[in-house]
Amino acid sequence: MFYSKHLNKALDNLKSNPQTSLISVSTFAAAFCILGLFMVLYVNLDSLLSTWSRQVQIIVYLKDDLKNPQRKTLEALFAKNPQISSVEYVSRQAAWENFKNTFSAETEFLQSLDFNPLPASYNLRFKPGPNRVENIRLFAETLGKKSEVESLEYGEKWISRFEKFMIFLRVFLLAVGGLLSLGLIFIISNTIKLSALARKNEIELMLMIGATHRYIKTPFLLEGALQGAAGAVLALLAAKGVHGYMSFQFSDSIAKIARDADFLFIGPSGILILFGVSVAVGWLGSYISINKVLNMENGS
Amino acid sequence: MIQLYNVFKTYDGNIPALVDISLLIKEQSFVFVTGASGAGKSTLLKLLFGWERFDSGQILVKGMNVGKIKKEKLYLLRRHIGVVFQDYKLLPNKTVFENVAFAMEAIGASSRSMRYKTSDALKSVGLFKKRDSNPMQLSGGEQQRVAIARALVNNPAILLADEPTGNLDPDISLEILKLFEMANQQGMTVVFATHNHELVRHANYPFIILDKGNVVRP
Known part of the structure; x- marks a missing residue:
């Protein structure tokens, strides 16, 4: 009940600022699509490594x-x-x-x-x-x-080199993911800040009336999480599209490189991680900005 | 009910807003706070509902030590207090009914009680028929009535009014004053800040005069 009421409010907020919402959802989608494609690369190299190591x-x-x-x-x-x-x-x-x-x-x-x-x-x-x-x-x-x-x-040399490369790729993925997340936290916090400032009078009034901080923050947090979720869905669709295109267009070359191994997409756990990170980034960005706005208010 | 002991408040730049204020406002009383612009009336009211922090002294409201309440717990104090402002602070994207119901919604009231109590509050200020109007379509006096209904709807123990008639004609001001008197008769403590001496004289309630942050006459 508590969350459904706030979810409606969050959806209203998204609808009332369509341009800003669209920009932040698109930014999420672009950033997580890049991350998703890196994950596709990682998944396939990892599968290649296990195929090769099975032959050792x-x-x-x-x-x-x-x-x-x-x-x-x-x-x-x-x-x-x-x-x-x-x-x-x-x-x-x-x-x-x-x-x-x-x-x-x-x-x-x-x-x-x-x-x-x-x-x-x-x-x-x-x-x-x-x-x-x-x-x-x-x-x-x-x-x-x-x-x-x-x-x-x-073949210990190439196996260990490849293993080192996979460790590097894992670190690289984490770094890229971390940097993209930081950038997104900054973007989403600004978007939510705009949304919160547009409702400054309403927030001020809620504080005066005796609304709790949780009551005031929740719709904004949900708004950020929704933007993250929408961005993640779009990102996964785009990454799947690119994966499908590559499978179709370069199937022969991929088969040669991968010795007939399948060209894989991110698995269910990878999809869940990507989605979860995107939602968490949206939530965190909103959390930072709504706290800032609340601290700006005299009576908070 | 409301007690202030040696309260000092300065704004940035060491501008004194209130100087050594000690007051006692009894439960269910009606008190005017009067004085010229900049005398500290609004500051005094803001201290009472924890909107501004004070430098030293003590303020007790309904047994709560205002200076000691944590930021996150201020809502507990504010739920006992209704506030009415000179500029009404109505939300233009909501109807009259929604503006009043907003006060109940913000404290998590059920939809059913929200419907009944909002209607009752609007009836008590004579605006039930205009419940679906946009507040911007109403006159200044009507807008202030909506703001009063919003302050009353949660049935607070204390009603603070900061220049509620500041933008209104004398006749309308008297009508607004009557609404506060009605609230007082129902048991609410009313603290009414105004620089309108006519209104103070007309109503004949106890008054506190502030001048440059000092109490001239308690």
């Missing part, structure tokens, strides 16, 4: 003069690790055959080699799960110390 395996290259008991020691170590899903042994001969098949076009070069330069190896695949890449890294470090092992390969 350790190739353990063995020393040439390795005897069977030494191999058994290593295999026992693999068996102890519950996160390993499969172990494949590739002998020197098999590796050489694979190499020759892969580079069959380079027959002249292959014929000039009169010995097998490739080492025997184990291909270790890991089960999916949390901290998968970190677990692989730790196990690789253990293996690297073994005397039986010549060298290891598990």
Whole structure:
């Protein structure tokens, strides 16, 4: 009852200042659309990273003069690790055959080699799960110390670079979101201030009559929150439009880059966060400005 | 009911507005506050409903120590007080009825009691028939009646009037005065600030004369 009465008042306020309301809703929409598109980028890069990290395996290259008991020691170590899903042994001969098949076009070069330069190896695949890449890294470090092992390969450099990039992107998103929110708080507080100043006499009268601060503030707070909500809805629609256009127009390029992974939109939790932040920014902007206006009044 | 003890009030720039004011206004009494422009009449009224803060002294209104009430709690004091101004302070975008009902709405009254009490208040000032009019279409006297109805609708214990007849003809002023007398007869304490000596003489109520912030005659 309390809020429905104030909601009507807030809607009346929005209707009575259509131009100012439109400007602030559009600003909200533009700012949160930018933030939404960054989130789309983040969601897709994150999905790409998980696809790639699922494909990470350790190739353990063995020393040439390795005897069977030494191999058994290593295999026992693999068996102890519950996160390993499969172990494949590739002998020197098999590796050489694979190499020759892969580079069959380079027959002249292959014929000039009169010995097998490739080492025997184990291909270790890991089960999916949390901290998968970190677990692989730790196990690789253990293996690297073994005397039986010549060298290891598990693409740790690009994985860790990509992970660092994702951390940077997350910080960047937070910074962009924070800056946009600050700007919006400033804009919305000015819009609400105009709306409150237009109703200065009414506010003064309410104070004289004995209205509580809460009663006076609530319609303005709802007005700010409504502007934020409307802006967020428009922003999400615009971001969805851009996402749809890109999916349609650049589907081939995206499929190539993302190795056939889907071009995703922000998930339900992301949508809720964007909407919530927008409403909170509208509310906060109004809160700041209505408090300022009330403090300007003598009797408040 | 209303007690002031050694109250001092200065505005910015150390301009003294009230100097060492001590007063007692009894419950259900009718008191005029008179004096020339700038004597401190409006300031005195503003202190009584917590609109202005004072520098020192004590003010007690209905047992509440005004100087000690926190900003957020001032509404508790103001709900006991109705205020009428020289410039009426009516909202032009609302009808006569809505202007009066606004006072009840602002303190969270139910729609049903708002309908009954607003109608009663408008009847008591003789403006029920004009309830749907815009206040700007009314004469000065009628606008002031609407303002009085708004001050009365919550049935306050105290009615403060700051030059309510300042913009009105002598005949209309007497009609307005009668409305305050009626409120007083119903049990409200009325503090009526005016510089109109004729009105003070005509009504024959106790009066307080202020001059440059000092009480000349309590």
